Amino acid sequence: MATPLITRQGFEKLMQELDHLWRVERPEVTKMVTWAASLGDRSENADYQYNKKRLREIDRRVRYLQKRLDSLKVVDYHPDQDGKVFFGAWVEIENDSGETKRFRIAGYDEIFDRKDYISVDAPMARSLLKKEVDDEVVVKTEAGTFVWYVSAIEYEK
Template identity: 60%
Template sequence: MKRSNSKTLLITREGYQQLKAEHDELWFKKRPEITRIVSWAASLGDRSENADYTYNKRLLRQIDSRLRFLRKRLEELNIVDYSPQQAGRVFFGAWVELEDDDGNSLKFRIVGPDEIYGRKDYISIDAPMARALLKKQVDDVATVSTPNGPKDWYIVAIDYPQPTQPS
């Protein structure tokens, strides 16, 4: 498997659909809208003192940069769908509920690194916590290395989202 930026190239189907929707929004709506504004602002003449032109031209470059990133990333990502063989163990895409000796609890989903932004309940498969949990079952102990030393977490529950039909 090819690696980019040392990130795992796995993504859930939902995550892939979100990136694809972002791409389509930028390509079919935002970019044409900003291109029209840039063309209009350019038609006004002196571009060096034209704030509309300068701002929207910069915005257009940012959109184009994000589109290039998304196209490349969408091509190299591997969608991982739930498989019945995963039941009862922690694998990619699992919702995991944990508890420590002090009664603290955590619940999160293990996803690809492209999916964690804006979500406090998702962690990357590349995170030490996720790596410590892989292949474990309910009632197993996962020991995670932390800056303060190893910490034990007990697996309370493992769940997988209901599979959606591939689109």
């Protein structure tokens, strides 16, 4: 199971998604289901079947978000974190070939649709925790062992 940590921004985004699903999308889809059901034979009614399926998807996501939001622990920035890599940090790393990467260490629920976020549970993030600028980081993955150097650390304050 993923570590139940989340940044303040990630938590607020999930709360907004839950609110939007519950207050906007669900009522609209419910109206469509009611309208489509009033047309008669539901077995061959594509509008009814599609919207009923969409309603189940919304309800499933709402249940997941309600449970998940209750179990998440919001981690806010603290001045003691400055200079070291901790949860929520934007980290820039570089290897001996000059290749650079920049990403934020975030919670599992935040990494989807974001190419610039990695999960705190990822091998790279685990290897980076508590490192400082200019520290060498050895990352062991299934693909092999890689060496990186921390070149910058920032926090959203």
